[in-house]
Amino acid sequence: MSDNHADLIVLGAGPGGYACAFRAADLGRNVVMVDPRATLGGVCLNVGCIPSKALLHAAEVIREARHGDDWGISTGKVSVDLEKLRAKKESIVAQLTTGLVGLAKRRKVQTIRGTAQFTGDKSVEIDGTTWTFDQAVIAVGSAPVRLPGWPEDDRIWDSTDALELREVPPKLSIVGGGIIGLEMATVYAALGSKVTVIEFMDQIAPGADGDAVAILHAALEAEGVTIHTNTKVNNVKATKATLTLSCEGAFEGTIKADVAIQAVGRRSNGSLVAPKAAGIEMDDRGIIHVDAACRTNVANIFAIGDVTGNPMLAHRATHQGHVAAEVALGHSAALDTSLIPSVAYTAPELAWAGLTQAQAKDQGIAYKVASFPWVASGRNLASGGGDGLTKLVYCPDSHRLLGATIVGRNAGELLAESVLAMEMGATLEDVSLSVHAHPTLSETVGFAAERALGTLTDL
C-alpha cells in the first residue's frame, strides 16, 4: 500500500462529507477527507446555514428592539456596528469549524486541503498528487446558480457575498423568492435596506403551502419589503450610479438597486470532480444520481448531499452521509424516507414536511386539512409573536398525518414533532392525546389535530 492510499476517501467536508467521514471512522475505517476550504464544514458552516442564522438572529434582535414601544420598552434609535456584527458572526463560524477539526482529530480522520478529481475508479488527483482509494464518497455540494446575461459587477451578489455583510445597501433587489432570497430579505430589511424581492413563480417560497406563505408575505411587506411575484427580470444594466433591473410579468417596469442578490437556486458541483474519469454517470445539470443506499453506478463510489440533487439541504446530506458510510462498511442502510423538512428562517419562520395541501390535491391523494391560527395561541400573543398558522394535512380514513406546515415564530423547531409523528405513522388521535405543555407554541399542533377531530375547545 502506498503512502497516498485511503481505504475510504471522502471528497468534501460539508455536513454530508464530515458526517460520512466521522461515521466511517467510528465504524473502524481509515478515512481521508479532502476539501478545498481552509476550514471544515463546507457551505453550511462557512457561508450558509450557520452565518445566515447568526445574521437572522441579529435581525430579530433589531426588530424586537424597534417594536419594544408597545410593551413600554424604549431603547432609542437602534444602531448597528457592522464590523462588530461581522466579527460576531465569524467567531461563531470559527468556533464550529474549529470544533470540527477536533472531532476529526479524535477520530483520526486525515484531512487534506485541496481539490480532488478522479483519474480512475480507484484513484484521484489532489492538486497534482495522486491518491489511490478502495472506496470514495463524493460530497462536493453545490454552488449558487449564476443567471446568464447579467453583467460582471461587484454589486451583484450571490448568497455567499450577501453573508459577508460588506455593507447595508440602501436599495437592495433580491432575484428569487425562495428560502435563501427570503432569509436575505429578512436580514437586510432589518439592517435598514429597502428590499425588493422578485419571484418568477406565483408565490414566494414556491412549493410551500399557500395559506402559510400568505402570512409570511404579509409579514415581510409589513417590514417594508416589496414583493413582486409572477415577475421575471429580463435585463440588468449596470451604470456607475446604480443597477437597473428591467422586469416583465405581473410587475412591468424597472427597479433601481444599489445591490442585487441572485438567489435563484443552487447547482450541483458534480462536474468539479471529473466523475467521467471514474466512469460515474452524471446528468447535464451536474447531478450524480444515487439509489437509496447512496450508491452511484460505480460499485465502490458513493455520492451524498447536494451533488445528488434536490432537495439540497444539509440535514438530508448528513443522513445520506451516515448511510453511505454504513453501506461502504458492509451494513444494510438506506435513506428510507421522503420526509425531509424544509425551513425558511424568515420572520416569521416557515417550515414544512410531507405533503402540502396542493401536492395532495395534484397527486389525487385523499386528504383533509386542519389548521390552528396563532391569533388564538396564548403563548404567541404573550411573547409578542405576529400572525402564524399550524396546518396539518391528513388521511380522512386512517387519520394518519400526511403533511405539516407551520408558519410563525420558531416554526422550524416546532416542525420536529410532526416529522416524528409522520415517521411513526401517528394519527390525529395520537397527536391530540399527547399532552402538550401550556402555554406553548407546540400546543398549536395538538390543537390543529383536536380541531380536525372536533374535540378542540380553544377556538
Added chain:
Amino acid sequence: MSDIIVPPSVRALARQKGIDLEKLAKDLGRTSIAREDLDGGKPAARPPSDTSYWDVDHSQFGPVTEEPMSRFAQVAAANLGAANARIPQVTHHDRADVSAIEALRRELKPEAQARGVKLTALAFQAKALARALREFPRFNSSLSPDGKTLILKDYVHIGIAVDTAHGLMVPAVRNVDRKGLWQIAAEIFDLASRAQNRKVGPDEMGGASMTITNLGGIGGIGFTPIVNPPEVAILGLTRTETVTVWDGDMPRPVPMVPLDLSYDHRVINGADAARFVSYLAALIADPRRIMV
C-alpha cells in the same frame, strides 16, 4: 409515504434482516408492523398456541419412528387449527328418513346403468341441501374479515370433502340448485375421482356455499365436523341406520341418515340451525318437495 405504518427504527432493522415489509404486512394481514413482528412473523392462519405440550421426547416411553408431515398436510393442519380457534362452532344433530330416496334410487337403477352414472344418495343430499340454502339465505353467506359485514351469496355451490391418500380435499360442484340429479351425481363422481389423483384445479375448489362431509360409506352414528371457512356451516353425514319408529302403537323400521350440522354461531343461532336441519330432513324424507 407507504400505506404500511412502520417506525423508522423498525424499517432499519427490517433492512438489516432483509425482510420485505410490504410482503410481511400482507402475510400478517396487517397495516402496521412492530419490532416484534420481525422476529419470524407468524402467518395469520396459525392457531394461537403454546406448542410446549408437544415438546416431548416420546422415545423415553418406548420405540417410535418419525414421518414428515407433507406440505399439503401442514397447510391443512394450519387451516383446521385456525378454523377451530377462530370460529365459535356448535353442532346440531338430527336425522332424516331416506326411505323415499332409497326407493327412487332402486327404481332408477336400470336407467342409471344405461346412463353409466351411479345415482348416489350423496347426489340427493347435495340437491336437497341446495334447495334448503335457497330457503335459508343466511346459511349461504360469509363474514367479512373484520366481522362487520355479512356477505349473502346469490349462487349455490356445494363443497364435497374428499378423503384422498394425500389428505383432505374439498372440490365444489357449482350451481347445484340449477342442476339435475344425473348431472350432480356425475360431477361429484368426476371431481372425487380426480381429487384422488390430485388433478383438481384451484378454480374447482373454494367458493362453496356449504360443504358436505360424508362418512356414510364408512360408518359412525354422528360426529362434529369443523366449519370450513369462509363458509358458515358444514353438513356431516354418517351411515344410514334402520331405526324403529313408532306410528302410534305400531313399530315401523325406517332407514334414517344422521345429519350433523356444525355452524358458525356468530352468524347462525341454534333455533335457526334447528329449523334449517328440520327443513332439510323434510326434503330428504319427501324429495318431491325439492321441486315444489
